[in-house]
Amino acid sequence: MSKLNKHILFLIFEELQNNSKFLFSCLMVNRIWCETVIPTLWRNPWCYSINYKKISLYSIITSYLSDDIKELLTKRGILILGQSLAFDYLSFCRNINIKVIDDIISIGSSLEYNRFYLQEEIYSLLVKKCPEIKYLNICGTYEIVYHPEAKVRLESLCELTCDTLIDSRYFYRLAHICQQIQRIIIINKNLKANQGTIKLIEFQKNLKYFKWVDEFEVEDDGICYWEVLEDPYTGIFNVLKKHANTLNHFDINLRYEYDDYFDYYDIYNECNYTFLHYALLELHNLKILEINSPIFLNNDVFNKKLEMVAYRNLEILEIGFTDIYQVNCMIKNSLCLRELRINDFHWNDVNFYNYSLEFIRTICENCLLIEYLTIPVFPLLENHFIEFEKLLKKCQKLQSLNFKETYYESGRELEFGDYLSNVLIREASTNLREIRIPYNIEFSLKTLETFLEKWKGRPAVSLYFDSAYFYRKDNSYMKLFDKYKIEKVIKDINV
Template sequence: MVNRLWCETVVPVLWRNPWSYSSINYSNRSCLFSIIIYYLFDDIKELQGIKSFLSMRPLLFDYLSFCRSINVCTINEIICTGTSLSNNRLIIQQKFYGLLMRKCPELKYFDMRSISNSFPEDKTRLETICELNCDTSIDSIYFDELSRFCQHIQRFIIVNNRNPLRGIIKLIEVQKNLKYFEWENDRSGEGPYELVFRALEKKANNLNYLKLFIGCVKDFEYTLLQKILPKFHKLKTLVIDVIGNDKSRFPIVPHHLENLSIQRNSLNVLSSIIENSGGHLKKIAFRPYVLCKSDDNFNNFIRKVYENCPSIEYLTISFSPLEENFTEFEKLLKICKNLKSLLLDINQPTCGKNWKYGGKLLRLLIKSAPTNLKEIRIHNGYSFSFNSLKKFLGKWKDRPALSILIFDLAEYLYGGVLYKSNQ
């Protein structure tokens, strides 16, 4: 028997956002449909083709009174477990959303992707939404309605699977305290993006997180982004994949930026960004396998990091296994004392097992790695001989635990023990 006090403490927490648990298969949860039916029984008892739950006992808690969220896709999945008739599903959805609006004292989270039915009549609950997920395939009438009532969104996530609509641009513009913004294109998403960039420019004084996964843009749009990005004075995290025709140019990042993730560009451009970043970067990441590496100066990139980012904690590095690059890498390890995680991309690997370079890397780590280093991920080109690993583990055993992931071998070193993964 579960303690009632424990339930009274935990149930309100679990039901604050009950539609968001990744471990739950909502399309196979008839018990959740039972709860919905319990609340709506008098309104839908005349409907045909609904699974019967007449024998269900009274609810132990008023679950929906704890709820602070709506997830359209998840709720639709749950309703589908109880009826296969589309007309029934539409009626239940309408009544359930209306009930949620009445029950929820404050609606905080709204995921409206795939919404097709109209908003409940009581729209005043929308005023308290602080997080909104949507996509651009939704009819603009929904965004027009939200713009009237919902003006205090702090976290706004948009998937562009159509053309940017003026309704969604207006919804961005009316926000008074927008701090977190994501725009990500799917395969069918396209521009124009000028209105998106200009709407974001008006939020430059509030945003601290900005993610733009757009891909290729027109030259004038890229020039506009270069102009407005330095205005984001409070921005701490920038995750960006925006490409213009001139890949040698990249917008100047705000000087107080702490986390930078760039999906595609050259090391020379990254070196220039780091040099002009203001010295506050704690995380630099990029995708090694889409990096443009031709004519890049690996040495210069490593040098720019340890000269301009003394507080770096999480770092992606790409270099060829040459002596001068190992020398610069050792300097980085000695200078960047806060370094916690490294992703190493070894460029131009030689054929066969690179025992030589693997052993050199392990010796260098023993000699110069900062005490805060907890994780190393290696992409491309390194292999370790048994003897090198044995010596490394023996010398590392008195230091804090270190995890090493080798992408192609999927081997882990953790706490001085070697594990092999099947993944």
């Protein structure tokens, strides 16, 4: 293994670039391994700041400073830890993470002015030494974009992480320099729109990934945030629609809170989420859609338009809270869907029978590649049984089945457990490795023992039960779980 040539080693290290423990161990094998792994480690050294002590990174970086600069900084009382360098480390660097680098720089001095002076020198050095910057995180000091050589270094930028507290003029500068950014991650800390972020997104020519995370603070705890929110969203989401042909990953986390005084409808009616509704209707090329917001409620106009949209390339759909009917609309043409993750289904007694039945049919007829499936607990009725069994027969790639508590018939929990046990033994593929059971499905001791006994010969299954009290009140269940864990029928158990 230690005699592999550099090309093979490089390919291995590229595949394992996120495994810091492995990469650092490779430094000690021999010189060839060390020389080959250094470029991989130093492409983004800031992500290893925990493993690779910050003081070591600080020492290496300050070693690049000229003797005159070192002397001047030392006179100012700034700690300089230069050392001889075995490699030209910074020549491999393609990533600038301002927040981490500022933390490393703080080693030099506790005085704010000294840190500012040191920042200027270090960022000037990084911009000069890094041949091209592919990844930039400017959540912190952002003057780096105005460095004289920044234009040349940032033209090839692929990924940008930023926050909305940054002055718009810095985004205007970036929009002028960088127009081939493929991934943009925005941390929203502003209660109002940042026009610079809108312009930056507008100028991109090949945007594929967009992520938005709300992290703003409201100073007065007695004020609801939507009372002071000045719509930081509409401009951004309107301009995103212009990237519908290229955008394939859309990840949105909007701030919303529920308490004893407000339910789902209250928060929806207080906050206008139409900016997200109509952006989604345009983004037809999405492969991954992740949404955490109370958007899919109480909007008949949106529902009608959603019926006409086809997300044909969708592979992963993850939503915090949604209506069963709307999920049906989104996945009815998604023949490539592999993961459907729903944290909570909204439902009502009037339409639940038809919508839940249609949901099962939609999965069965269109989502044959599904591997992870969230499914609502459905009524104990013959039509639902027939369709669910068809789903298990057709969806042979299914690995994880996650039931969510929705429909509930008090007193029939064990009956549902009997049915589910029988149908899983009879129809589930050998790929099924994980089952999550909510409180409104329960297994009698006899049913559970029969299920586990007949599961023998398959790959071990992980079982997760929400109704912990039901199983823990009788020690016989715990003994049963222990027995089948020893026999490797159960891989993991959570009760």
